[in-house]
Amino acid sequence: MTTTTPASPPTPPPTTPAPAGRGRLNPRSIAIWTAIAIAGAIAWGVLALSRGEEINAIWLVVAALASYAIAYRFYARFIVRKVLKVDDTRATPAERLDNGIDYQPTDRRILVGHHFAAIAGAGPLVGPVLAAQMGYLPGTMWIIFGVIFAGAVQDMVILFFSMRRNGKSLGQMARDEIGTVGGIAALVAVFSIMIILLAVLALVVVNALAKSPWGTFSIAMTIPIALFMGFYLRVLRPGRVIETTAIGVGLLLLAIVAGGWVQESGLADTFTLSPETLTICLIVYGFFASVLPVWMLLAPRDYLSTFMKVGVIGLLAVGVLVAAPVLRTEAVTDFAREGNGPVFSGALFPFVFITIACGALSGFHALISSGTTPKMIQKESQVRLVGYGAMLMESFVAVMALIAACILEPGLYYAMNAPAGVLGSTVDSASAAVANLGFTISPQDLSAAAAEVEEQTLVARTGGAPTLAVGMSEIFSSFLGGSGLKAFWYHFAIMFEALFILTTVDAGTRVGRFMLQDTLGNIWKPIGRVSWKPGLWATSAVVVLAWGYFLYTGVTNPLGGINQLFPLFGIANQLLAAVALAVATTILVKSGRLKWAWVTGIPLVWDATVTLTASWQKVFSDNPAIGFFAQRERFSDALDRGEVLAPAKNLDDMRAVVTNSTVDGVLAAFFAILVIIVIVNAAWVCYKAIRAREPLPTTEAPYVESKIVAPAGLFPTAEERRELAAAGASSTGDRT
């Protein structure tokens, strides 16, 4: 199956096990790593110490890359060797259970690509843009240190433990290691997160497309394009993925250009949709997309969005390096200290750490790391590249999103990201509101900025995507096409985000439905059958309506949907991370590695502190800007008196705020209770394990000797080359 498997069965397996202690530091590598460390230290110094001067974004890139390199080389290696004790003589499930379908040994370079494409989505692009209201420094530090000590560790450790258990899912591991209660809590957590995630992502799309005929037309065109690709791939040219994707990307670019023509034409009104109409369109789309066969819509969309994702992220990295833009945001803003920011409320601690989830620490990744990836790893040592490495890449995406937001004039940033209730609907009201926040942008500049990207308005375009798109158009147009192409790049960036958000909406609805069918199937058999259509439609409708409800309340919420829902999404995602880290820590303790339990234990304590503090404030804070129930009380008291409080415009708005705050507050409390259940349960299991005289029985699959020879890292070492040669395989990986 793989390049390195001996081609025919009689070939004798290599007898020498992979040596454990290779790679002593030689003078050359000491020199290289010292240089990297110095470069990183200088970059961090510049970022942390400069005040009031303009900082080039390149420093951010250098600080990130140097930190990643050191973490990957030293910390990840330490974890792999000392804590996880990977054993390359041990066959992975991919080798033992190889069935050519879900279990199959896959080249590490391919697998890291698959894994990265699966974990990287809109999350790392949205969170950092919102967190830019705190300044560039808090976000940068959390993204980089968070990924090194928490996020990448979580992804790699869960990947490893799942791999040792034949690719068990996080839910199964939680049940096996922590107990039934922990397992159920984990399952409920996954389902709720899915719903909130889909609502927030759909909200990002609605905010990006509302009142933008150009964007709406281009995104609408992706549906016929995907249907055509699906038909082409199914009927005309089965399996010709690259060719189909190339055609699709061509059509996609055409759709972006054509969006500009539509905007100028008589069709513009047809594609100018209100947020409410877009919401209904998305809900209807979500339902039909998720019940159609995968080949029609989802599979071709997946190819397109993966291609766009990887391509645009690559382009952005090149763009930041070539354009070397200057950061306009302060290092740390007053909003970070006082917690009164308009984009999301609350002080730096804990809210920066839940606003930026993906890119630093994302519980969602634990689902991917315990899903398909562990069933495809060739060699145990490759968890470092695939688990830790792919997460570092995602973190870098988050750094670039932060850069794209921080190069904008703060006045423009707040005019785009404060809720509509604060800004009003005209450039004049927005300019005045921004001045109130302590920043300046003239109504003329605001109109000019919108005209430059050929949008009707940029006022209150919350959700992160439009801000990122303006930042990206700034970077791209500086080296590709000049200011004449700015509008194209803006809509290109919107397309790129909306494209893969819609793919996630489709795929996520399917996953949610699958979980629902699975659970309900225990009560009533027929609904569990995936081939029974009425059951499929009913469960799909339930999932779509669940996220559709939150989407609709988000769109119509006078207080701003992003402002209200994004913290919930962050809390939910970090809660899942707490479940994953609790599972990992429990496994370490139960397998007699108490002295290394801090590797996942410290991130767990940190994550739990952050999540629980945030939930506490969201539930109990008496500041109506932060606490959901304080907000509810304020609006319901006013409602009793028959008053209308800004930003609500009438009594219906007031009632909407009261209902939303109640639902959101209950959810925040519910999430916190789930975390506490899982952590207390895990702590009890750990305590029993420490007190137990006999070592507890292992839950790992038994040892079988491996016959595969494959390198651990991206590039084979000299020693690995010799082993590969001895095994009679080519090291280039060419399969000809």
Added chain:
Amino acid sequence: MRRALAALRWYFRELSGEAEYDHYVDRHRRLHPEQPLMTRREFEHCRTDRRDETPTASCC
């Protein structure tokens, strides 16, 4: 240069799943050569339709 292009082509074919059929044929010939081989069309249909039954999430 030619080697770099070949490596690039290999990477894209593997990453996109276009090479899956070749792997299937290899594997099938090695393990049960006596059984009939699926055509590319049949194989691709099977491969995509499997995803209807077991959806996988991509991330946030």
